[in-house]
Amino acid sequence: KAGVTQTPRYLIKTRGQQVTLSCSPISGHRSVSWYQQTPGQGLQFLFEYFSETQRNKGNFPGRFSGRQFSNSRSEMNVSTLELGDSALYLCASSLNVLGSNQPQHFGDGTRLSIL
Amino acid sequence: GESVGLHLPTLSVQEGDNSIINCAYSNSASDYFIWYKQESGKGPQFIIDIRSNMDKRQGQRVTVLLNKTVKHLSLQIAATQPGDSAVYFCAETGGYQKVTFGIGTKLQVIP
Numbered sequence: 001k002a003g004v005t006q007t008p009r010y011l012i013k014t015r016g017q018q019v020t021l022s023c024s025p026i027s028g029h030r031s032v033s034w035y036q037q038t039p040g041q042g043l044q045f046l047f048e049y050f051s052e053t054q055r056n057k058g059n060f061p062g063r064f065s066g067r068q069f070s071n072s073r074s075e076m077n078v079s080t081l082e083l084g085d086s087a088l089y090l091c092a093s094s095l096n097v098l099g100s101n102q103p104q105h106f107g108d109g110t111r112l113s114i115l
Numbered sequence: 116g117e118s119v120g121l122h123l124p125t126l127s128v129q130e131g132d133n134s135i136i137n138c139a140y141s142n143s144a145s146d147y148f149i150w151y152k153q154e155s156g157k158g159p160q161f162i163i164d165i166r167s168n169m170d171k172r173q174g175q176r177v178t179v180l181l182n183k184t185v186k187h188l189s190l191q192i193a194a195t196q197p198g199d200s201a202v203y204f205c206a207e208t209g210g211y212q213k214v215t216f217g218i219g220t221k222l223q224v225i226p
Contacts, residue, residue, distance in 0.1 A: 004158070033214070043159075043204065043216040056213060090158050098214055101147040101166060106158035 002027065004107035006091050012113045018079040021110045025072050025093030031055075032074040033104060034066060037088040046089075049074055050097050078112075086114045123202065125221045134192040136220045138205030143186065145207035145215075150179060150190045153219070154201045162190070162203075192222075200224045 005024040013019050025032050034046040045058040049068035066076040072093070078085055088111050092104035128134045140148065146167035151159035165172045165179045165188075172179050178191040188205050202221050208214040 006158075042218050045213060045215075058213075092158075099208060101208075103149050103161045103164050104214065105161055106151075108156070108158045 004091055004093050004105055006089075006107035006110050008110060009108065010111045010113075012115060013081050014115050015081055015083060017081050018077065019081060019112060021076045021078075021089055021091075021112075023074045023076070023091030023093075023107060025074070025091075026105055029093035029095055029105070030072055031094045031097050031104075032068055032072060033092045033094075033098065034074070034076050035090040035092065036060070037090055037109070038086075043090070046076070048098050055097060081114050083114050085112065087112060123219050123221045125223060127223045127225060128195045129225050130195060130197060132195055134190075134195045134199070134222060136190045136192075136203050136222065138188040138190075138217050138220075140186050140188060140205065140207040140217070141215065142207060142209065143183075145209045147208050148179070148181060148188050149206045149208075149214075150177075150188075151204045151206060151216075152199075152201045153204065159204060195222075195224050197224045197226055 007022045031050045033048040036044045048056045052068045063079045068074045088109040090106050090109045092106045094102045094104045096102055149164045150162040152162050153159045163174045163177050163179050165181050170181050176193045180189045202219040204219045205217045206214050
């Protein structure tokens with residue numbers, strides 16, 4: 001079974017631009033969560049999607065948004081990029097919603113660098 | 116100013132020895148715990164999980180121990196190998212629908 005796939009693997013943008021990251025979950029997994037990982041803050045939860053609905057959101061500004069499609073694939077968008085948005089963005093999928101005692105499985109992330 | 120990186124605890128272990136990685140979790144309402152391994156350039160990889168109705172669970176070369184009284188979780192790796200070198204994270208979750216990750220521990224295996 002294929003794992004979680006994230007594209008692109010690397011991305012370089014400049015301040016003020018916007019970016020869209022893509023995530024394909026493991027087949028059959030309906031929950032997709034996004035995380036930001038930086039050396040300064042560790043792994044920070046962005047949001048979770050299940051059945052095309054955002055179920056939970058972390059403490060990030062409205063510039064960070066996402067969506068989920070009917071096939072469970074998800075996209076994350078960051079608008080008006082700032083230098084501090086440079087990070088590894090990780091997507092994780094699980095069979096059911098967070099809190100249902102099932103592990104999340106992660107992709108290898110998208111490394112976003114802001115110049 | 117420049118942000119200061121998290122200072123990851125580092126555990127150095129001789130190849131073949133056993134490793135014990137510890138984690139203190141924060142929420143007494145958490146009822147499900149997971150250990151992840153993250154190698155350089157990769158995403159976290161699921162290792163083993165444990166529910167709060169258990170205090171020990173074993174996998175292949177790994178054992179997780181849970182002490183709910185002191186909110187402590189540990190991961191034991193038997194016969195540590197060079198391929199075990201990575202950052203290990205514990206994660207806690209529960210009915211509150213969020214997953215919280217620890218800062219991680221860097222395991223260095225000395226050949």
